[in-house]
Amino acid sequence: MSYKINLCVFQTNPNAFFHMVEQTCLTKGHWSEVDGEMILHMENSGTSGTLRFKSDTDEEFVLVLGIHNYKRWCDIVPDIKGDTGASLNPEYYESGRRAEQREKQLSSFSCKNQKGRKLEIKFIEEKDKNLKANLIIS
Numbered sequence: 278m279s280y281k282i283n284l285c286v287f288q289t290n291p292n293a294f295f296h297m298v299e300q301t302c303l304t305k306g307h308w309s310e311v312d313g314e315m316i317l318h319m320e321n322s323g324t325s326g327t328l329r330f331k332s333d334t335d336e337e338f339v340l341v342l343g344i345h346n347y348k349r350w351c352d353i354v355p356d357i358k359g360d361t362g363a364s365l366n367p368e369y370y371e372s373g374r375r376a377e378q379r380e381k382q383l384s385s386f387s388c389k390n391q392k393g394r395k396l397e398i399k400f401i402e403e404k405d406k407n408l409k410a411n412l413i414i415s
Contacts, residue, residue, distance in 0.1 A: 280344045280406045282317040284328075288414045293336060293394070295414050299329035301362040303343070303370070322347045325369060325379070327362030330414070338396055339365050340412055343379065349408055350382045351398045355390035 288295060297315070300308040305320035308328075317326040325343025339362050341352040352375070354365055368375040387397035395415040402409040 278321050278406065280319045280322070280408070282342050282349070282408045282410055284315040284317065284342070284410050284412060286315070286412045286414070290394070290415050293332040293334040295330040295332045297328055298331045299362045300326070301366055302326040303366050317342055319344055325366060327366050329362045336390055336392060336394060338390060340398060341366065341369065342410065343369070345379050345382060348382045349384065349400055349403065350379050351386050351400065351410070352378045353386055353388055353396045353398055355388055355396060
């Protein structure tokens with residue numbers, strides 16, 4: 278029962294450039310890159326992965342994608358201060374402080390960072406266990 282999430286990243290504002298600085302998976306998963314898309318491969322439900330982005334203007338955020346009870350979920354953590362994807366991902370499980378966000382099983386999520394930049398993740402396709410999502414950095 279493996280799952281795959283293909284992620285396209287769109288940057289719509291030229292006043293900052295974000296690049297990926299970290300990729301993590303909780304358990305039984307890995308990231309790959311094909312033709313500019315990031316692909317999260319997971320062996321089963323109940324796991325997730327993170328991507329941490331940093332800009333040339335010192336803005337940072339973590340994107341979290343996963344499968345919970347056979348359904349997709351997502352979150353964005355802006356303005357991380359000393360945190361990493363590896364430190365944040367376990368907080369979504371068991372009695373972690375972010376577990377509620379995973380339980381919501383959202384198909385999209387958006388927020389603004391301290392500088393007012395909008396960050397948005399949206400699942401755009403769900404075919405069986407193959408999903409597609411867009412990350413939009415405004």
